[in-house]
Amino acid sequence: MSYLYFPGCTLKDKAASAMEKTALMAAAELGLPLEEIDEWQCCGAVYPLTEDELITLVSPSRTIFAAKDRPVVTLCSACYHVLKRTRQRLAADKDARDKISSYLEEEYPGETPVLHYLELLRDELGWDALKEKVKMPLEGRRLAAYYGCMLLRPAEEMAFDNPERPRIMEDFLQALGAEVITFPFRTKCCGAYLAVTEKQVMEDASNNIVKMALEYGAEELTTSCPLCRYNLEQTPAVKEGKIKVSFFSEPLAEALNLEVQEVTN
Amino acid sequence: MQKQNNAVNKLHSEIMERSGQDFYNCIQCGKCTAGCPVLSAMDLHPREVLLYLQLGQEEKLLSSKTPWICASCFTCGARCIKNLDLSRIMEAIRVKILRPRGAACLSPGEIPKEQLEKLPQQALVSGFRKYTR
Numbered sequence: 001m002s003y004l005y006f007p008g009c010t011l012k013d014k015a016a017s018a019m020e021k022t023a024l025m026a027a028a029e030l031g032l033p034l035e036e037i038d039e040w041q042c043c044g045a046v047y048p049l050t051e052d053e054l055i056t057l058v059s060p061s062r063t064i065f066a067a068k069d070r071p072v073v074t075l076c077s078a079c080y081h082v083l084k085r086t087r088q089r090l091a092a093d094k095d096a097r098d099k100i101s102s103y104l105e106e107e108y109p110g111e112t113p114v115l116h117y118l119e120l121l122r123d124e125l126g127w128d129a130l131k132e133k134v135k136m137p138l139e140g141r142r143l144a145a146y147y148g149c150m151l152l153r154p155a156e157e158m159a160f161d162n163p164e165r166p167r168i169m170e171d172f173l174q175a176l177g178a179e180v181i182t183f184p185f186r187t188k189c190c191g192a193y194l195a196v197t198e199k200q201v202m203e204d205a206s207n208n209i210v211k212m213a214l215e216y217g218a219e220e221l222t223t224s225c226p227l228c229r230y231n232l233e234q235t236p237a238v239k240e241g242k243i244k245v246s247f248f249s250e251p252l253a254e255a256l257n258l259e260v261q262e263v264t265n
Numbered sequence: 266m267q268k269q270n271n272a273v274n275k276l277h278s279e280i281m282e283r284s285g286q287d288f289y290n291c292i293q294c295g296k297c298t299a300g301c302p303v304l305s306a307m308d309l310h311p312r313e314v315l316l317y318l319q320l321g322q323e324e325k326l327l328s329s330k331t332p333w334i335c336a337s338c339f340t341c342g343a344r345c346i347k348n349l350d351l352s353r354i355m356e357a358i359r360v361k362i363l364r365p366r367g368a369a370c371l372s373p374g375e376i377p378k379e380q381l382e383k384l385p386q387q388a389l390v391s392g393f394r395k396y397t398r
């Protein structure tokens with residue numbers, strides 16, 4: 001079966017297009033075809049956190065309604081967060097569901113699964129099968145997973161992995177043959193949208209993370225969030241080339257030997 | 266005086282209703298504050314936000330930097346032993362300030378041009394969602 005793919009606003013942009021290109025190439029190689037949703041709309045990047053705000057739920061709800069009951073797959077952590085929480089809200093809150101359904105003039109299609117690409121690899125393909133597909137194991141490469149916030153929290157709604165001790169990305173990097181570095185701040189916030197309004201606060205938050213990763217011996221941090229990547233890249237250690245930041249699908253494409261030079265920016 | 270009390274009471278129940286969080290359950294343990302990644306830039310700690318809500322001194326929150334420094338990282342909520350989602354309380358305070366017509370805490374002209382060109386789309390969309398209505 002093919003999966004519906006929701007790219008979101010940022011992956012069509014120059015800096016983050018590497019994630020989309022490498023992930024789509026790898027998906028085709030791994031027999032997990034992703035089909036982009038027609039006329040998708042931006043999810044809004046943040047989930048509305050007040051009980052009485054429905055208008056910003058409309059746009060992510062359009063994606064859930066359009067999917068009918070087919071699973072929707074995302075790459076970006078923020079898209080995953082917003083779509084998954086919207087899905088949970090629509091499933092649990094009849095009043096919100098009825099209002100949105102009447103606004104969209106569409107029947108609520110039922111509980112559409114929202115999946116992150118990593119879940120697809122873990123649950124549909126499996127780490128052992130991925131390992132078998134690896135042509136160029138990333139031997140000796142000291143890679144650390146950086147989760148940030150959006151994939152994991154709030155844990156009851158996201159139900160992605162253990163919020164304090166996640167392992168999905170470590171298992172993934174291990175399947176690629178890398179030497180996996182697990183460091184303490186991998187679930188700490190990078191400063192998120194403070195990049196727009198409070199640059200120094202964001203840089204301090206990101207700096208703490210990068211310094212900790214370096215202390216644990218990582219040479220590359222890997223993430224699925226374009227904003228995390230941007231923020232981590234504003235730190236001195238990254239600017240000085242002591243450590244680099246990649247999208248998780250870049251080492252994947254590399255391990256599968258998929259013409260990496262052409263697709264990275 | 267009566268009028269002022271009514272206004273304060275109204276604000277009190279607005280924050281409780283919009284956030285869906287019963288802040289009287291907070292026992293002031295400080296776990297939320299201990300894990301906050303941007304604490305050093307705040308003028309009120311997350312725990313103090315709950316304290317002023319309990320004391321009925323919400324007006325202190327409306328002039329505080331804290332709701333605007335909060336990055337909605339959901340760490341405090343993950344750690345709170347009373348299961349309070351502080352990110353929702355911070356948002357309820359922000360929307361109280363932002364919803365009246367014309368209120369905004371960010372305009373595109375404020376972002377330096379070279380930063381604007383570099384920032385990912387996601388930063389701009391989330392920034393404007395959080396700082397304007």
Ligand code: SF4
Nearest residue numbers: 291292294295297345
């Ligand atoms: S962790 Fe929860 S109970 Fe403890 S101070 Fe913070 S809000 Fe209150």
Ligand code: SF4
Nearest residue numbers: 301335336338339341
């Ligand atoms: S959600 Fe806000 S207050 Fe809570 S830990 Fe994160 S930044 Fe601090």
